[in-house]
Amino acid sequence: MPGITREEVAHLGRLSRLELKDEELDHFAEQLDAIIGAVARVSEVAGEDVPPTSHPLPLTNVMRPDQVRPSLTPEQALSSAPAQEQQRFKVPQILGED
Structure with missing residues (x-):
């Protein structure tokens, strides 16, 4: 899976109306890539036989x-x-x- 790019982070920043510095683009790109990877791992674990829930108990x-x-x-x-x-x-x- 290709990592999220600085350009994608800059685009997200513009959409959010955030002014991001160059070092923030690199930092957020790494963080967003880690988040996307964690979500992908959760998606792999959740099987067809596991019903979606809002609470574990x-x-x-x-x-x-x-x-x-x-x-x-x-x-x-x-x-x-x-x-x-x-x-x-x-x-x-x-x-x-009234």
Whole structure:
């Protein structure tokens, strides 16, 4: 597999709107080549019989089920609000929308 060239790194830099120095082009070319090689090795290992996964171990939900419990009434919740309207907290408009 041919390595990534300085010109390709410079092109990526232009696309990213990054100004790269000459020594950075060489340095990034080596690093990108190593990354591409590592990805290629992973692709070789992943076989047809291995399903794609996002996590190596199964995930389980550790949250408890919802339980109805006593809570504040709307009047209690709004009792210290600086402004309220239609049983809701009234806040200043921030997006300039109606």
